[in-house]
Amino acid sequence: MATARTRAPLAPLLTALVALPAFGLDNGLARVPQMGYNSWYDLECSDAMNESTLRRIADRLVESGLKDLGYQYLNLDDCWAKSRRGDGTLVADEAKFPDGTLKPLADYVHSKGLLLGTYTDRGEQTCAGRPGAARHEELDAKTYAAWGIDYLKEDSCNASGDHLTAFMEYGKMRDALNATGRPVLFSLCGWKSWYAPMGSTLGNSWRIGPDDNNWQGVLQNIDIMNGLETYAGPGGWNDPCLLLSKKTTGEAIMTELQTRAQFSMWAVLAAPLLISGSVLNMSAETLATYSNKEVIQVSQDPLGRQGRRVLGGPVAEGTGNVFARPLADGSFALVFLNSGKEELNVTCGKECFGTLGLSAPLAARDLWAQQRLPDLQDLSFTALLPPAGGHRFLRVRKSADQMTWI
Numbered sequence: 001m002a003t004a005r006t007r008a009p010l011a012p013l014l015t016a017l018v019a020l021p022a023f024g025l026d027n028g029l030a031r032v033p034q035m036g037y038n039s040w041y042d043l044e045c046s047d048a049m050n051e052s053t054l055r056r057i058a059d060r061l062v063e064s065g066l067k068d069l070g071y072q073y074l075n076l077d078d079c080w081a082k083s084r085r086g087d088g089t090l091v092a093d094e095a096k097f098p099d100g101t102l103k104p105l106a107d108y109v110h111s112k113g114l115l116l117g118t119y120t121d122r123g124e125q126t127c128a129g130r131p132g133a134a135r136h137e138e139l140d141a142k143t144y145a146a147w148g149i150d151y152l153k154e155d156s157c158n159a160s161g162d163h164l165t166a167f168m169e170y171g172k173m174r175d176a177l178n179a180t181g182r183p184v185l186f187s188l189c190g191w192k193s194w195y196a197p198m199g200s201t202l203g204n205s206w207r208i209g210p211d212d213n214n215w216q217g218v219l220q221n222i223d224i225m226n227g228l229e230t231y232a233g234p235g236g237w238n239d240p241c242l243l244l245s246k247k248t249t250g251e252a253i254m255t256e257l258q259t260r261a262q263f264s265m266w267a268v269l270a271a272p273l274l275i276s277g278s279v280l281n282m283s284a285e286t287l288a289t290y291s292n293k294e295v296i297q298v299s300q301d302p303l304g305r306q307g308r309r310v311l312g313g314p315v316a317e318g319t320g321n322v323f324a325r326p327l328a329d330g331s332f333a334l335v336f337l338n339s340g341k342e343e344l345n346v347t348c349g350k351e352c353f354g355t356l357g358l359s360a361p362l363a364a365r366d367l368w369a370q371q372r373l374p375d376l377q378d379l380s381f382t383a384l385l386p387p388a389g390g391h392r393f394l395r396v397r398k399s400a401d402q403m404t405w406i
Contacts, residue, residue, distance in 0.1 A: 025174050027183045030204035031234045032300040033272045034151070034185060036073025036117070037061060038242050041253060041276035045079035045128050048248055050096035051105050053280075058112045060279045067114060069291055070300060071275065073151050073185070074109050075117030076102070078128040088139050090131060106148035117151025117185070118144065122169040123158030132158060133173060141176035144184065152177065153187040166190060170202045187239065187272075196228045200236035205272050212241040215258045215389065218265075219316040219339050225269050226323075229306035232270055238306065240269065245277030245286045253277065258389035260289045260368070261337060267299040268307040268325045268335045268393075294367040295393065303328035307335075311352045315339040320346035320385070324356055331397035332356055333367075338385035347382040354379075363399040366392065375399045 037057060043049035058074050061067045080102070082093040091100050102118060109116040120140060121132040133140050133154065144152060154173055160166060170188055177184045186203040188195060191210050199206035208228060209221040221240035232238045243262060244253045254262070259277075266273055275290060282290075307325030315321055318340035325333045338344045353362070360379040365372050376396070383392040 025186060025201070025203055025236075026178055027185070027204070029183055029185045029235070030237065032302065032304065033237050033270055034073055034187075034205065035070045035273040035296075035299075036075055036115075036151075036275070037071065037279055038075045038077055038117075038153075038274040038276045040077035041242060041244060042248050042278050044077075047096075049076075049079055051098065053248075054105060055108055057279050058109050058114055061114060062112050064279070064282070064287060065291060066275075066279070066287075067112070069293065069296055071273070071290075072113075073115050073117050073274070075119070075151055075153065075274065077119045077153070078126050078155070079130060080118065081120075081126070081130045084131055084136075088136055090136075090140060090143055101147055102149065103147040106150075110148060115150035116148065117153065117187075118149050119153045119155065120173075121155040121157050121159065122166070122173065123156070125158045127155055127157035134159070134169070137172040137176040138179070141173065141180050141184075144177075145180035145182040149182075149184060151185040151187065153189055155189040156191060163194060166195075167198055167202065174202055189239075193224050193228060196231040196238055199231060199238070200233070204235065205237045205239040207239045207241065209240060212244060213253075214244070215254050216316065217241070218244065218254070218258070218262050222265055222269070223314045223316050225271070225306070226309045229308050232304070232306040234302070234304040237270060237272055240266070240271050242274050242276035243290070245275070246281065246283065248278040248281055250278075250281065255389065256283070256285045256289075257386070257391075259286055261389040261391045263289050263292075264295060264335045264368075264391050264393045265323065265337065267295050268323050268333050270299070270301075270304065270306040270325065273299055292367065292370075294365075294370065294395070298325065298327065298333040298367070298395070301325075301327045301333075307333065310334075310355050311346070311348055312337075320344045322346060322348045322352055326356070327395075329397075331395050332358065334394045334396060336381075336383040336385060336392040336394070338387060338390040341387050343384065343386055344390070345382050345384050347380060349380045358396070358398070361399045362396045364394050364396045367395055368393050 188203040188206040195206040209224040312321030362376040
């Protein structure tokens with residue numbers, strides 16, 4: 001959950017870098033962007049956000065084949081916690097989690113070969129007014145470890161917007177998690193781009209913009225991501241928010257075309273892949289989108305380089321763009337995207353390919369059509385794209401090089 005974006009200058013962070021303790025996250029996790037499910041857009045704070053539903057979602061992640069593709073985290077968002085006991089220990093909402101803890105759910109999720117994540121806030125209260133972590137970081141971290149929690153998202157509602165204060169507060173939870181000895185992926189949710197330069201010292205991922213909410217929000221966060229690529233890499237990732245599709249209620253947040261376009265962009269931007277649409281009522285087309293092994297391979301590429309814009313301008317303004325990401329085998333992943341209101345030809349020519357150090361001829365593969373394309377002899381490729389999310393996803397490299405396409 002988030003407030004409106006404020007893109008702050010990064011220069012003041014130099015002072016913060018000196019002032020902060022010289023500690024970092026040391027959990028060995030997120031060597032590639034994390035994959036899984038997050039309950040927020042699907043269930044929000046509805047009555048359906050309960051242990052029974054979450055067990056069914058765990059079952060479905062396995063049955064659908066998503067688990068075997070790498071979607072290993074089942075993450076609760078806000079509205080699971082209710083109160084604290086006299087000793088300060090967190091209590092889950094008994095109306096939704098009958099034992100008053102998340103341990104039975106964690107045990108069930110683990111029995112399915114999955115990992116369980118949960119949610120807190122660095123303030124006194126979460127965004128929905130549930131107990132926050134302020135002044136309880138050590139106790140909460142021990143509680144999460146005892147319950148078997150594997151992932152923690154910490155929000156920033158009801159907390160200071162001062163940069164150094166935010167870093168210090170996130171550092172408290174980071175250190176508390178480290179002290180438990182249990183590897184817990186730590187996901188910061190501060191909604192601002194100024195977390196990026198400090199992100200890898202604090203967590204495994206850090207939100208760089210507001211909740212995406214809809215297609216326009218997706219585009220806004222793509223624009224924020226561009227320029228932050230130097231801060232991402234194995235162990236820590238810029239996070240442009242969750243993957244959108246359709247809620248359990250059947251309400252569609254985006255079109256199927258836009259869901260696939262977002263998935264393509266998140267892969268080329270090395271963003272966490274956290275499905276926040278319905279898993280229980282997922283359409284066949286959305287399941288096919290999230291199951292594309294070639295796109296997932298780009299996302300999980302071990303080189304760990306985030307892609308960048310090589311053609312175009314702000315996507316939120318409705319333009320044609322090309323984003324490119326270098327991969328460990330020497331190839332490049334390219335997404336051609338039309339965010340405008342009219343059909344558009346988007347061309348990556350000599351200058352566009354040249355910024356990547358590429359020269360003709362190039363071997364190319366279309367990752368959604370899952371087919372090899374004719375070699376690019378003149379170092380140019382044009383994609384005719386429909387409006388509002390039209391896209392092509394290519395993987396290219398020198399045609400003289402050996403390449404085993406999936």
